Amino acid sequence: MSVGIRDVARAAGVSTATVSRALGRGPVSDALREQVEAAVRATGYRPNLSARRLRSQSTQTIGLIVADIRNPFFTAVSRAVEDAAYQAGMRVILCNTDEDATREAMYLRLMQEERVTGVIFAPTRASAQGLRAADIDFPVVFIDRAGPPGAHDSVVLDNAAAASALVDHLVEEGFRRIGGLFGSTSSTAQERRAGYEAAMARHGLAPAARAVLPNAAAAEAEAGRWLAEAGRPEALILSNGLILMGALRAARAHALPVPGALALAGFDNEPWTDLVDPGLTVIEQPVAEIGAQAMTLLFDRLKAPDQPVRKVVLSGRPVLRGSTRRGAPGSGARA
Amino acid sequence: MSVGIRDVARAAGVSTATVSRALGRGPVSDALREQVEAAVRATGYRPNLSARRLRSQSTQTIGLIVADIRNPFFTAVSRAVEDAAYQAGMRVILCNTDEDATREAMYLRLMQEERVTGVIFAPTRASAQGLRAADIDFPVVFIDRAGPPGAHDSVVLDNAAAASALVDHLVEEGFRRIGGLFGSTSSTAQERRAGYEAAMARHGLAPAARAVLPNAAAAEAEAGRWLAEAGRPEALILSNGLILMGALRAARAHALPVPGALALAGFDNEPWTDLVDPGLTVIEQPVAEIGAQAMTLLFDRLKAPDQPVRKVVLSGRPVLRGSTRRGAPGSGARA
DNA sequence: GCGGTCACTGAAAACGTTTTCAGTGTTTCT
């Protein structure tokens, strides 16, 4: 049988209450504390976290719900979240929704059953709207995608500004027929699209935006169709790293030199984007800071549940590379 | 206050035992079961998993301990593990060790406290040796890296054969001075190195292997030094995706055309490896199957704790691309 | 010297479930 606090108490010649206090923080004399610690070593006692959680009504657990951990953006964010959590003595339960509202709902129910301390959540548009604070017993921090204003804390990118900056750069390089391929499921993609359209309007250009499921395969298929059409764009803005990859594959498949026949600009400064030729112009997101900020917001909310809702807006950093250089050869030259 | 099984029982006019049985599987008449279900809906009851775990002495939780979730290999494996776990009604606790033995020990202790059902573990060499089955109360399945034979179940790649295949391919393409850059912390890298050295010997060639911390920055630095030396290799074998990326960066930094001046062959068929120019020859690991197999081994072990230790060895699939083609130009041509 | 704080301690009551145990009543066998 497993060794419990009872056995430690017996070995140390004290009550279970004293053992509990010696292990946690409670008023215990130094003498007894040492006795208890010796007994713990002797017995090899390890506390049972389930029991502790039940009694103390504090699970020290947070939920992290994202679309797909294989998306490098979420990978990086989740690593930052987990580091912060473990450092604060908390556990993380990670859930992948695949952008599916049904699974989101299921995982939120799971969070309720786990009695989590809080949740960090990258919701689809549907769930972001539907999640009323009254329905859940824990605070939620939205990341990447914000919900309706004022309902939950959130940390997001200034998506409109970032998309706008990409358009400005492309226009400055002389591109005119600039299309945009945006994810269909997230508010983030919506905002990027809005920023794109606003910037196009500002430059007096006609926007041409299309929506696509945010994965490389779907993006490649849609971009492939688009590039085969008559009035195909001479530049494309892609709303995340997976779509960017899909678009690049489509350009390769159609043998369109980048940026000679097609310029590409996207989001997420993944390690490979400067290894391809030409390097890809992207908006770099401060992934680690997004995760860390989300944890900070969550901890603050736990400390002061009634403080006003906060929204942290971080700026993306444009990383300009060959894929948007007007004069550059289509491919083959290395900078 | 939160609604408990007691409230449901009162609402349904039955005992808590009956509610418990109606929700789980126990003998309950259809009439009462419906009453209970109605009461659950009416009260909005959600079971408390901490209490359930404490009483039932079954946490339905598995630990997943890897070096770094940002390594795409582990990302993919962990996604497969989590899918399998959630499908079986289990939770996953994910831990990143950064190849640090201290953190490994700390997380293993955490697993004890969580009273996990089992653990899937990619250990450093040190921990793999030290982990005696007697010290822990749960079964462990090693992935990627096996421990001492016979101690724990494991699912690994046939690393020696895979490395050997890369050497054979390079030799066939006419390369002779073939070097190898291998991770310094894992048994996996050791095996790949051994396979490399054996194959070199078989071909009557002199091996030249170096060890490096398994991350892109360290690999780039070491490869950079090596490529600046007089008798630098004309081909390199890299023991994982991160090291491969570092080596490619070093080659670029030294303006060495690939494969003209330096051929590259590595492990992990990450999505970007066929987007760079030339595409990189790699060994593709069956990442999803590794994760799924690990869960299968774990479940089997739980069902039959005393069955003999099993070791599942999967084969890598060589993906031959331009980076190892002897006649190919250094760069610029697209296949 | 005495009332009052103080620092510590143990017995026992939670925490919210599942599971055991001991019935019920009903059916099935002989």
Next chain:
DNA sequence: AGAAACACTGAAAACGTTTTCAGTGACCGC
């Protein structure tokens, strides 16, 4: 018809902690 099996149910005992409550003795200020 009586015994034996069966299907279901509720009271109460766990599960391993933390926390409350009620002390105990030591110390302090007067």
